[in-house]
Amino acid sequence: MKGDDATLVATFLRLKREGFRPARDLILALTSDEEGGNSNGVDWLVKNHRDLIDAEFCVNADSGGGDIKNGKRVFMSVQAAEKVFLSFKLETRNPGGHSSLPIKDNAIYHLADGLSRLGKFDFPVHLFDVTRASFERMAAIYPGQLGADMKAIVQNPNDAAVVSRLSALPQYNAQLRTTCVATMLAAGHAENALPQSATATVNCRLLPVDKAQDVERTLNQVLADPQITVSVMRPPTPVPYTPINAKVLSVVTAATAGYWPGIPVIPRMDTGASDGIYLIGAGMPTYGISGIFGDEDDVRAHGRDERVLVQWFYDAVDFMYTLVTALGKGE
Numbered sequence: 001m002k003g004d005d006a007t008l009v010a011t012f013l014r015l016k017r018e019g020f021r022p023a024r025d026l027i028l029a030l031t032s033d034e035e036g037g038n039s040n041g042v043d044w045l046v047k048n049h050r051d052l053i054d055a056e057f058c059v060n061a062d063s064g065g066g067d068i069k070n071g072k073r074v075f076m077s078v079q080a081a082e083k084v085f086l087s088f089k090l091e092t093r094n095p096g097g098h099s100s101l102p103i104k105d106n107a108i109y110h111l112a113d114g115l116s117r118l119g120k121f122d123f124p125v126h127l128f129d130v131t132r133a134s135f136e137r138m139a140a141i142y143p144g145q146l147g148a149d150m151k152a153i154v155q156n157p158n159d160a161a162v163v164s165r166l167s168a169l170p171q172y173n174a175q176l177r178t179t180c181v182a183t184m185l186a187a188g189h190a191e192n193a194l195p196q197s198a199t200a201t202v203n204c205r206l207l208p209v210d211k212a213q214d215v216e217r218t219l220n221q222v223l224a225d226p227q228i229t230v231s232v233m234r235p236p237t238p239v240p241y242t243p244i245n246a247k248v249l250s251v252v253t254a255a256t257a258g259y260w261p262g263i264p265v266i267p268r269m270d271t272g273a274s275d276g277i278y279l280i281g282a283g284m285p286t287y288g289i290s291g292i293f294g295d296e297d298d299v300r301a302h303g304r305d306e307r308v309l310v311q312w313f314y315d316a317v318d319f320m321y322t323l324v325t326a327l328g329k330g331e
Contacts, residue, residue, distance in 0.1 A: 003313050004061035004290050005030055007320040014321060015328070022328030029053055031275050043278040055284055057245055059327070060276040061320070063288020066263070066312075068295045073263055074141055076256045079288025080244050080267035081130040082276060084206040086236040088180075088219060089199060090114065091229050096189075096196035103194070107227075108187045111198040114223035115182050118202070121222045122167060123177040125157045128209045130241070130269050131175050137266045171296060174271040178215060180204040201233070205271055208241050239277045242285050248327070252289055255322045259291075259315065272301070291319030 012028050031041040045053050063079035094107040127135070132154055139150035145165065152162045153176070167173040180202050187198035204215055212232070219230055244267055253265045276286035293312045300306045 023330035042275045058286040062274045065290035066293030077268040081269040087233040097194040107195040107198040291316030
């Protein structure tokens with residue numbers, strides 16, 4: 001994200017030096033709601049200083065971007081939808097006792113068995129207009145079985161063999177369905193005592209067309225243990241879906257063609273989270289657009305050694321300048 005921030009700052013500085021006079025206001029806001037809380041980020045701005053950032057639409061550089069496969073640029077994506085972030089707390093309680101007198105009714109075992117069932121479960125495939133269009137366009141890009149499966153999933157989302165192959169690839173599995181995964185565990189209070197409680201955090205990423213209450217109901221059914229209580233850790237922020245602005249998409253397409261001829265532009269759903277949810281919720285359409293390319297087989301977001309190639313970054317600086325200039329001219 002710091003790289004994307006830098007491309008935007010460099011663009012605004014360059015436009016200032018060149019004396020560029022845009023046809024509309026260009027507002028740069030660098031925020032940190034997703035990583036640092038919402039005490040002074042875009043959510044705070046919307047609630048307290050809407051007049052400073054009110055806009056026809058927003059370009060969010062924390063989403064979208066180019067895709068690289070086997071060292072070659074494959075396509076440029078524009079974020080057209082975003083999954084909903086929702087975490088649940090799973091908890092089991094027990095009277096406990098001394099570890100020298102173990103019993104089968106163990107808080108840790110109850111929770112572990114439930115999580116094991118969850119680990120084997122997949123939510124059903126649920127395509128909607130953005131993911132359907134994304135698979136349709138990517139099918140023409142990827143050769144062999146992968147391209148054939150992308151085409152087939154659009155025609156028949158219930159084809160078990162196709163679903164199985166695509167689900168084995170994390171980046172496509174997350175496009176197919178709502179996902180829930182255990183991310184944190186805590187249990188027990190002493191080495192020599194039976195556990196009185198065990199808790200787990202399960203983080204879900206909901207398709208924007210799925211409902212939180214349905215996901216919670218499904219979790220309870222999958223865990224299949226009345227001793228495991230499921231509670232929402234914080235209410236989800238809904239992300240209403242709006243179609244992409246055709247003018248914005250045309251500007252992105254033109255800028256992409258100017259730097260990387262022949263690279264298609266594909267609308268995609270972002271499986272992660274971004275500050276764009278607050279702007280969308282406030283009625284400002286927000287589109288994820290970044291000029292930085294990433295290797296789809298080497299995704300390091302939130303992992304060790306996040307990185308981009310130096311040349312990819314410098315290409316993104318030029319791309320963002322072209323994009324913002326065109327939008328500023330009202331093209």
